Amino acid sequence: MSCHINPSILSADFANLASELNAIKTADAAHIDVMDNHFVPNLTWGLPVVKRLKEVSPIPFDVHLMIEDADRWAPEYAEIGCESVTFHAEAAIAPIKLARTLRESGARAGMALRPATAVEPYLDMLSELDMLLIMTVEPGFGGQKFLDVTLPKIRRAAQAIQGSDAKLTLQVDGGITEETIVRAAEAGADCFVAGSSVYGADDPAAAIEGLRRAAGHKH
Numbered sequence: 001m002s003c004h005i006n007p008s009i010l011s012a013d014f015a016n017l018a019s020e021l022n023a024i025k026t027a028d029a030a031h032i033d034v035m036d037n038h039f040v041p042n043l044t045w046g047l048p049v050v051k052r053l054k055e056v057s058p059i060p061f062d063v064h065l066m067i068e069d070a071d072r073w074a075p076e077y078a079e080i081g082c083e084s085v086t087f088h089a090e091a092a093i094a095p096i097k098l099a100r101t102l103r104e105s106g107a108r109a110g111m112a113l114r115p116a117t118a119v120e121p122y123l124d125m126l127s128e129l130d131m132l133l134i135m136t137v138e139p140g141f142g143g144q145k146f147l148d149v150t151l152p153k154i155r156r157a158a159q160a161i162q163g164s165d166a167k168l169t170l171q172v173d174g175g176i177t178e179e180t181i182v183r184a185a186e187a188g189a190d191c192f193v194a195g196s197s198v199y200g201a202d203d204p205a206a207a208i209e210g211l212r213r214a215a216g217h218k219h
């Protein structure tokens with residue numbers, strides 16, 4: 001099984017975002033954290049900034065919307081060409097309708113769950129999604145410690161995906177290092193978001209390769 005490494009630009013140098021995207025061009029996608037200071041207690045960028053960054057990025061965009069009113073905003077990110085758009089289950093009023101709208105606009109439809117949100121209520125809608133994101137820290141900030149308490153949920157989600165006809169990527173986000181990625185991969189995740197362990201490294205490209213190797217040990 002192949003694994004994907006998507007560095008989060010939340011840990012990049014905000015004064016040099018174009019060159020920071022270039023520094024991770026060997027990754028599978030750039031993870032773009034959109035935060036509104038309502039759904040999470042932090043504020044990053046919105047549609048105009050993401051649109052411009054998309055124009056200069058050498059790799060696809062994996063947008064993670066940590067915002068309220070996801071039904072209103074998520075389709076706009078698909079319309080500007082973001083390859084993957086993930087909304088939070090806790091922030092969407094009509095998640096199935098929203099996932100269908102994202103797909104109709106040509107994006108992969110992703111849905112994210114906070115660490116304390118159960119996966120079971122959403123298992124019947126797996127076929128509507130291209131990606132399920134299980135947060136392995138409380139969303140809002142980079143550099144937090146991986147929550148091992150989320151591992152059983154990753155395992156249950158992976159089993160449900162394997163047992164269904166749906167072809168979903170199982171993404172994890174938060175506290176991913178060469179050590180924690182092994183546990184997440186063992187639990188069944190196949191797409192890994194890493195912020196501080198990539199941008200905090202002297203050589204981001206080498207850090208991406210290190211994560212790939214570490215996750216590969218379990219595939």
Ligand SMILES: O=C(CO)[C@@H](O)[C@H](O)COP(=O)(O)O
Nearest residue numbers: 010139140142143175195196
């Ligand atoms: O969505 C988030 C945080 O809310 C993440 O994407 C973090 O940006 C990951 O950073 P690290 O935990 O890898 O430093």
